[in-house]
Amino acid sequence: PAQGRFRVGIAVQDVFLGQDMVAGAAPVGFAASLRFADGRTERLFARTLDIRQRVSDRRWIDLAIDVSRLAGREATLRLENEAAGPGETSGLFALWSRPLLYDVGETHARPNLLLVTVDALRADHLGAYGYARPTTPRLDQLAAEGVRFAAAFTSGPMTLPSMGQVFTASPFPTPMRPTLVSSLFAGGVLRTKAIVNNLYLFHWLALETRDPFDSITAAWSWRADRMTRNALQWVDQRPGVPFALYLHYIDTHTPYRPPPPFATRFTDAAYAGPVGLRFDDVSGARAGHYAPADRARIVALYDAELSFVDAEIGRLLDGLAARGLLDHTLIIVTADHGEEQWDHGSFFHGQSLYDELLHVPLVMRFPDLAYAGRVVTQPVRSIDIVPTICDVLGLPAFPEFEGVSLLPLIAHDTSPPGELFARAANLEFPYRFALRTPRYKLIRTIETGREELYDLASDPGETRDLAAEAALAEVTRPLRDAMDAHRQPLRETGVQVRAVARDGRAHEIDLAVTASNTGTLADPDRVDLEDGDRLVLAPDGRTLRWTGQVGAHPVGIRFDRGPARPLGPLPAFEVRARVDGRDLPPPAIYLADGASHPASSPFVYRRVRASLFGGEREESPLLAGATPSFGAHGSEPVSIFLWRFPDERTGAVAPALDEAARRRLRALGYVE
The missing domain is CATH 3.30.1120 (Arylsulfatase, C-terminal domain)
Structure with a gap:
């Protein structure tokens, strides 16, 4: 770029897994250079960090180098590390932040981004969407100053996979897909921050994405007021530097405990039932333990929490206005999913795909009040949000994004995006x-x-x-x-299972996959099964069972392995296949490309790490580059084929959690 800058951060790990690394650390050299097509190289910088001798080196060090003199030239970036000498590298971890090449002029001219999601927020409880109660005066004002999408739908009824779908603009957010943050980095956005009060979402953003935010705050116990305060403090840390800020407010999620004066704003003074000014009995609400008057009280508390969040979003917007940033910021407010309030006889979220869980508010306020007051009535999808951000801010939109920009629909009333697919x-x-x-x-x-x-x-x-x-x-x-x-x-990723009968007759199959206690199974799907066949994933996510009939046409299932705990053992799983009441022998079970068999039946599949940061090997290998042939094999009347694709997971799923994390989730109303 004409005003090009190269930015990168360097560090040497001083603490790892609670262990002090300083005493045994040797000096580590860092260098970056460019190699041009003609073979010439140019050094950008060279620096040595010595965390044992210099306290000032025990931190991230950000470097910014002027490369405007090289504008228009193509080169390959080379990053190098060198320790002090042989035998002194044990226990050394040299760290680089993501390198960033940006144009100073373009970066400072681009608007900021503020993306806000509110947990479990139904669209029909906002005044701008026709709700009778005055729950959201600030969001209603935001809608009047921006664009309101009357028919916006999320792709999932729970935070995961919903927010993974938003960030990757895809119904299946595989771990290595580019995200909104990838576009922010590629476009030279200098500061990115996420403040998240949701355990599942924090885990996904921090550990399951290709490109994490520069900084992410796990705001476990924070109410909306503290979220807003922290966000404005972060904005003030580097005034004048363009930013992208993401906040996820959780106050509208159970337990409901609205603070005064919001707590009594919508309650009936004559109510004398069992529900006070706090509510956390999700199990009882699902089981039908509450009378109509009690349910009205619970909804009033939900509305009070929404009114509290609305006030704090308003305070955040006022803070941006006071700093002269409001009209130079693209502001988007939406929700991860809605909330059922006995619309179909239940309560909470995750249990269905009806509109009370999929219809979410979506409001966009554009810089300088462009398109103010416009209402888009055509259906749009949450996977369209990130492509729209890229279009408005001039950021690269990756080809893996399956959503589309809504800007043509806003500006020219063109055809809406495709149909909604949700799971x-x-x-x-x-x-x-x-x-x-x-x-x-x-x-x-x-x-x-x-x-x-x-x-x-x-x-x-x-x-x-x-x-x-x-x-x-x-x-x-x-x-x-x-x-x-x-x-x-789903047929091109994960672990695949197919069964076929050789003799043309129908046979009864009972196939069970059981995960080890360090992991779970996820995202099961049927592949050409008859409607009478059953595919059941146990509530703990550890056992997947397929029962039904197998004939001459190959049928089967697929599934993913859930994510392992960070640095924990890779989850294994056992496969037991029974046909017509007996275990299928190993020669009738074909692994990977169909050329090998397990040593026993049942058998265990596992991947073993050679070391903490080393490679892996498979026991009972399943990895295949393509779907195997289901041609005639062996003498058994039924054959089963198992293989896995290199891209083994189709998207954001709940991780395996320790007991402390489970306690936090139980407090939010999740039932195990």
């Missing part, structure tokens, strides 16, 4: 997929294959299931085809 992946409930168009919604339950069909025009509350209506078969077929097209990545 429910909460271990407490059956996995489900949904395909939503402006007129119809098709829902499929993975456990049984059962389908539901709703006409959203005549039945917006989704109370009349039309799946059995023969007259609507021509409606269901293209919806099913579109859903299957969205599910195609």
